[in-house]
Amino acid sequence: MDWYAVFLAIFGAVVLLTAWLPLLLKEMPLSLPMVCIGMGVLLTWSPLLPIDWANPLENRQLTERMTEFAVIVSLMGAGLKLDRPVGWRSWGLTWRLLLIAMPVTIAGVALLGWGVLGLGLAASLLLGAALAPTDPVLASDVQVGPPHSGEEDEVRFALTSEAGLNDGAAFPFVYLAIAVALSQASGEPFLADWLLVDVIWKVGAGVAIGWGGGLVMGHLTFRLPNRAALARSNDGFAALGITCLAYGTTELANGYGFLAVFVAAAAFRSVERRHRYHRNLHSFAEQIERLVMMVLLVCFGAAIAEGTVFNALSWPVVLVAVLIMFVLRPLSGWISLAGHPAPAHEKLVISFFGIRGLGSFYYVAYALGQAKFEGTQVIWVTVCCVVLVSIVIHGIAVTPTMKRLDRSRSASGNAAKSQPPPP
DSSP states (O other): OOHHHHHHHHHHHHHHHHHHHHHHHTTTTOOHHHHHHHHHHHHHHSSSOOOOSOOTTTOHHHHHHHHHHHHHHHHHHHHHTOOSOOOTTTTHHHHHIIIIIHHHHHHHHHHHHHHTSOOOHHHHHHHHHHHSSOOTTTOGGGSOOSTTSSOOOHHHHHHHHHHHHHHHHTHHHHHHHHHHHHHHHHOOOOHHHIIIIIIIIHHHHHHHHHHHHHHHHHHHHHTSOTTTOGGGGOOTTHHHHHHHHHHHHHHHTTSOHHHHHHHHHHHHHHHOSSOTHHHHHHHHHHHHHHHHHHHHHHHHHHHHHHOSGGGGOOHHHHHHHHHIIIIIHHHHHHHHTTTOOSOHHHHHHHHHOOOOOHHHHHHHHHHHTTSOOTTHHHHHHHHHHHHHHHHHHHHHHHHHHHHHHHHHHHHHHHHHHHSOOOO
16 A cells, blocks of 8 residues: 555545634534544544654654744734734733733642642643643634734733733743753752843843844835835745744744744734735734644644553543643633723633643653653643643633623623613
8 A cells, every 4th residue: 555645645634624624613612623633543543544653752852843833833823913002001911811820820730740740840840831821823713813803802812912922931931940950960050040041031032033023024024115015925925934034033042932923923013004914924824823733633632542642641640630721720810810800701711711732742842852850751641631621621612602702792782882872
């Protein structure tokens, strides 16, 4: 049998299903990630194309690079579709989730890793840093719509902007876990270097290079004379160029590339907000993101079906996953939004839909390539369990929840319109 031809046929079928299924699943309590995982399970159990290389424990570098690419493309797409200008008050929900909810979640997950799973300090910190950020790749069903679509209510905006920023903001804590692990092995101090380099320099470089690069690309795209302006080309694949350029230059400067990509997209939008070219760029980024996500989740499903990843699954791991998804994230989100004027039901939705996904895989794979951690298999199985629970629970709940939220908002708007004007 020509296995290459079999691979092409199956790959083509999966890609077509990935393009078609969102239309079918739009009204159903299912999500595309759930279906992709199911495809991976079926492929592994079938004789057609067994996937024996999808285990992240045995292919750390492949996992790191593939998830890295998926996340940066998703971050560009998330930044491009935000119509709202960056501001302290207009992004108030975002800053609360970023500065309060995420550190509280990191601390909570680290405590669970230490107290329930028996992990050491470095491994517990890594688990917390990996599982605290929400995922921009798998959260498309709760994010804002394409540029200029008008689908940017407070809930969708908060979840989109949070997912765009907290991937970069979690990196200092990943580096803290690496620094602790290296210090435990060598006995050398780490705090000063971590604070100066991994926090101040790398965050500053990510923001500065991302914002500056986004402004430059925006002016080259929209402000040059018509014949030279990139926007005249209508080529959406320029989004991929902006993404890779922002990420690559920031990483070369020893900054946080994840942060730079999202900031570059926001700066790019700030140069010219209403141009239709933004839709082309976002559409291309979204298509690439969906294709890469499909491949990765099929591999994740294959790893689940193969069984090696979940060999270390235990009741403590399941308990930690349940506590993270149903207690820790909702509670930390609710605490961070205390005092905000948003309606209580909207704050509840924001707090609950902290979707975990491919970014968590990337952080673990990256950190394990930088230092040695104890309990590696426990870390992997916990992350996989949390991501799987998140995909299933959030995938089932997202459609009815967002529909109910939209109906409630529509009813409130109609009620406000029906009120007689004041005398």
